[in-house]
Amino acid sequence: MLKVESITKHYGSKAVLSDISFELHQGDVAGLVGENGAGKSTLLNILSTLTPLEKGQISYHGQSYGSNRLKLRKQIGFVPQDIAVWEEFSVEENMVFFERLSWGKKSKKELKQLCLDMHLEKWKEKVQSLSGGMKRKLNIAISLIHDPEIILLDEPTVGIDLKSRKEIGAYLHRLAKKQGKIIIYTSHDMEEIMSLCDCIYSIGGDPFYKQLLEDQGKTVYEL
Numbered sequence: 293m294l295k296v297e298s299i300t301k302h303y304g305s306k307a308v309l310s311d312i313s314f315e316l317h318q319g320d321v322a323g324l325v326g327e328n329g330a331g332k333s334t335l336l337n338i339l340s341t342l343t344p345l346e347k348g349q350i351s352y353h354g355q356s357y358g359s360n361r362l363k364l365r366k367q368i369g370f371v372p373q374d375i376a377v378w379e380e381f382s383v384e385e386n387m388v389f390f391e392r393l394s395w396g397k398k399s400k401k402e403l404k405q406l407c408l409d410m411h412l413e414k415w416k417e418k419v420q421s422l423s424g425g426m427k428r429k430l431n432i433a434i435s436l437i438h439d440p441e442i443i444l445l446d447e448p449t450v451g452i453d454l455k456s457r458k459e460i461g462a463y464l465h466r467l468a469k470k471q472g473k474i475i476i477y478t479s480h481d482m483e484e485i486m487s488l489c490d491c492i493y494s495i496g497g498d499p500f501y502k503q504l505l506e507d508q509g510k511t512v513y514e515l
């Protein structure tokens with residue numbers, strides 16, 4: 293279980309997150325929605341351990357982020373909003389490079405399969421010649437190399453075509469349900485959020501998203 297208790301984050305004197313608490317269990321796919329600047333990326337950055345905790349507690353299976361930060365980091369896969377891949381390298385070289393840096397070990401065949409699971413077939417092509425959507429697929433594949441138990445995705449499918457988006461969504465959903473991963477997903481695409489997520493959290497206090505999703509019969513929890 294991932295337990296978040298009363299976390300708060302300020303940038304200067306401005307509170308971006310105020311007293312946020314929620315719990316997620318193995319197999320949960322959670323959607324995080326809110327307007328631009330609501331604090332979605334800030335929350336994911338904290339959950340990824342990249343941004344230190346200012347106040348409050350986060351624990352995974354009872355182990356606190358405070359004292360187990362490096363150990364827990366190995367259980368986390370993070371797809372940041374900005375694409376972070378080597379443009380000069382091919383898809384294959386990127387996958388091999390990140391596999392060497394990662395904690396999990398995968399054969400080239402498994403790495404290639406991971407790309408195919410993301411519907412990225414251009415194994416030998418240089419990243420600089422790929423489209424934006426293809427780079428995003430590579431970004432997602434890289435985040436999954438070490439078989440993380442918690443997968444955090446910050447608007448991962450921007451620019452990805454609808455068919456691939458649906459298939460990647462279905463793949464992530466299967467990962468959660470069959471392997472007990474915890475997935476937290478941000479998107480401005482409410483159809484994607486509704487079809488992929490079991491539970492939806494609205495952040496930032498603006499009632500727009502909550503109302504919109506509740507009108508579609510979804511339950512939305514406010515953070």
Ligand SMILES: Nc1ncnc2c1ncn2[C@@H]1O[C@H](COP(=O)(O)OP(=O)(O)OP(=O)(O)O)[C@@H](O)[C@H]1O
Nearest residue numbers: 303304308326327328329330331332333334335373
């Ligand atoms: N490093 C930083 N220094 C100062 N302010 C920051 C920093 N990072 C984010 N902020 C501010 O914190 C607030 C929340 O930003 P964040 O990126 O978490 O929002 P978001 O919900 O992910 O937005 P978007 O939907 O546009 O991606 C914004 O007002 C932003 O300007």
